[in-house]
Amino acid sequence: xxxxxxxxxxxxxxxxxxxxxxxxxxxxxxxxxxxxxxxxxxxxxxxxxxxxxxxxxxxxxxxxxxxxxxxxxxxxxxxxxxxxxxxxxxxxxxxxxxxxxxxx
Amino acid sequence: xxxxxxxxxxxxxxxxxxxxxxxxxxxxxxxxxxxxxxxxxxxxxxxxxxxxxxxxxxxxxxxxxxxxxxxxxxxxxxxxxxxxxxxxxxxxxxxxxxxxxxxxxxxxxxxxxxxxxxxxxxxxxxxxxxxxxxxxxxxxxxxxx
Numbered sequence: 630x631x632x633x634x635x636x637x638x639x640x641x642x643x644x645x646x647x648x649x650x651x652x653x654x655x656x657x658x659x660x661x662x663x664x665x666x667x668x669x670x671x672x673x674x675x676x677x678x679x680x681x682x683x684x685x686x687x688x689x690x691x692x693x694x695x696x697x698x699x700x701x702x703x704x705x706x707x708x709x710x711x712x713x714x715x716x717x718x719x720x721x722x723x724x725x726x727x728x729x730x731x732x733x
Numbered sequence: 734x735x736x737x738x739x740x741x742x743x744x745x746x747x748x749x750x751x752x753x754x755x756x757x758x759x760x761x762x763x764x765x766x767x768x769x770x771x772x773x774x775x776x777x778x779x780x781x782x783x784x785x786x787x788x789x790x791x792x793x794x795x796x797x798x799x800x801x802x803x804x805x806x807x808x809x810x811x812x813x814x815x816x817x818x819x820x821x822x823x824x825x826x827x828x829x830x831x832x833x834x835x836x837x838x839x840x841x842x843x844x845x846x847x848x849x850x851x852x853x854x855x856x857x858x859x860x861x862x863x864x865x866x867x868x869x870x871x872x873x874x875x876x877x878x
Contacts, residue, residue, distance in 0.1 A: 682746065691756070691836070693763055698838035701750040709746060722747040730759040 639716050641676040644683060647715060648674050651707045652687065657695030658704065661688030661728040682721030683712060690729040701725040736799045736839060752837050757804060758792040761844075764832035765795070765808045768825050770816035772852035775809040803840035804833065811850040822846045 649669035652658060660673035667673075677684040685708065691697045709720045736752050766774050774794030796807040806829055812821055826844040833841050 693760070693836075695836065696838070697752060697756070697836050698750060705748045705750070709748075720746040722749075724748070725750045727750070727752045727756050729753070730756055730763075732759070732763055 639718060641678065644676045644678075644685070644712065644716065644718075645671060645674050647711055648676070648685060648687065648708055651711050652689075652704060654707070655700055655704050657692045657697075657700045658689045659692070659731060661690050661726065678718070679721065682719035684722045684724075685712075685720070686724045686726065688726045688728055690731055691727055693730050693732045697727055701727065736804075736837075752839070754797050754799065755792050757797045757799070757806070757833055757837060757839065758795040760832050760836050761797065761806050761808060761829045762792055762795045764828045765810060765825050765846075768821070768828050770813050770821045771810050771825065772813045773811045775811050775847075775849040799839065803842035805843040805845075806833065806841060807845045807847065809847045809849050811852050812848050814851045814853045818848060821848075 652660075652669050652674075660667050660669050673688045675686040687704070687708075689701070689704075691700065704725060705723045708723055712718060712720055736754065736757070737749055762774055765771060776793045794809040798805045808825060808829060810825065812818060825846045829844045830841040833839060
């Protein structure tokens with residue numbers, strides 16, 4: 630009696646929605662490269678799955694007064710643990726690009 | 734140009750936090766323009782006139798250079814008349830340094846403050862703005878009608 634053969638795949642969209650969900654919890658960061666009431670999604674989150682694991686790049690705009698480096702650090706921690714817990718995929722790189730500042 | 738503030742390799746994955754120079758510019762610009770005694774940021778001398786800039790251009794009037802040692806920031810301001818400028822320099826330097834370091838974690842090595850103009854009350858400026866608004870309105874109505 631052998632084990633059943635089969636592949637197991639997780640699409641990039643799944644990873645994007647996981648990352649979006651995590652980022653919504655982090656105060657002071659909003660999606661980059663968009664205006665107004667934009668939500669996190671494909672435009673601000675890029676995902677690449679390679680041999681070494683998942684590569685994630687996030688573009689953000691920070692609120693004025695927020696300690697950006699600390700918020701970004703928090704985002705990285707939460708994204709990596711959430712992805713590894715839920716998908717079992719290995720994270721190879723997380724890159725947070727801070728593109729702008731929200732004021733008022 | 735982007736500044737990487739938190740690159741770490743010792744973890745099982747690579748992480749990087751990059752802050753665009755424009756972000757540092759905006760932070761420095763907001764901090765400087767909020768300082769008591771600063772009337773406005775100056776966009777540099779254009780045609781011999783120090784132009785006043787509105788809030789949407791907060792990244793202007795600020796130059797940023799970042800290297801391994803930290804950031805060097807040049808701030809161009811228009812001061813309110815009656816302010817003691819030597820005190821104003823200190824205040825602007827302190828506010829810019831605190832804001833940039835607090836928000837980005839980047840060490841600020843140097844803040845140079847250039848005063849490019851003095852403001853004598855607001856009458857002159859508000860008239861200019863009013864005039865500009867009227868011109869814009871006139872142009873729009875020409876286009877519309």
